[in-house]
Amino acid sequence: MxxxxxxxxxxxxxxxxxxxxxxxxxxxxxxxxxxxxxxxxxxxxxxxxxxTDLGRPVGARSANATGINRAGVVSGSASYEDSGTRAVRFNVEGTTTDLGLITGYSDSFALAVDDNGVVGGVSGDTRGPSRVVRWVVG
Structure with a gap:
């Protein structure tokens, strides 16, 4: 995979x-x-x-949820002490997927997840405008 x-x-x-x-x-x-x-x-x-407590990704100091689809997949973000905020996907089987960043940006935020598991959000930092992002897992 x-x-x-x-x-x-x-x-x-x-x-x-x-x-x-x-x-x-x-x-x-x-x-x-x-x-x-x-x-x-x-x-x-x-x-x-x-x-249901979905917890937070390993190493994250906090996490939040911003969307959920019909299958129970949850989109959100996790904050890390040393590496900013990362978009995450909380999967139905209890695992968490770090959705990553667009090259050159330091933060990402997942805002919604559709019924196919595709996550939408933004990636950006303090240096300039953010970019709208679609994450396709698989």
């Missing part, structure tokens, strides 16, 4: 954030009608939620 390929792309579709009250499988609105953290209570849609 080969590693992920980072491909600069010209366009990555943007989708508007759902508004509170919209039909969404995960909820996410507070009682005030604003998006944000809420508290699950008995009888709410969140009461039967299963939480």
């Amino acid at each position: 080969t590693g992920p390929r980072a491909e600069p792309v010209r366009f990555l579709a943007r989708f508007p954030a759902p508004r509170c009250g919209a039909a969404r499988p995960t909820g996410g609105c507070s009682r005030t009608g604003r998006r944000g953290a809420g508290t699950a209570t008995a009888g709410s849609a969140h009461a039967a939620t299963t939480v």
Whole structure:
């Protein structure tokens, strides 16, 4: 198996954030009608939620998730003490794939993953503009 390929792309579709009250499988609105953290209570849609700790890649000091596809593959980023932030993909079987960087850039951030496992995000650094990236794993 080969590693992920980072491909600069010209366009990555943007989708508007759902508004509170919209039909969404995960909820996410507070009682005030604003998006944000809420508290699950008995009888709410969140009461039967299963939480899975995906951990963080070896050597990372922190990690976050930014997207999930129907198969359960999660896109995100991991921060490292000595090497900046790297886009990662949390795979269904429990492994994590470091998606890498575009040559010449020091950071990458995964923003979404589609149902084929293709991850979209950005790569950049403080020296100049960032680039939109598509990572194809496999």
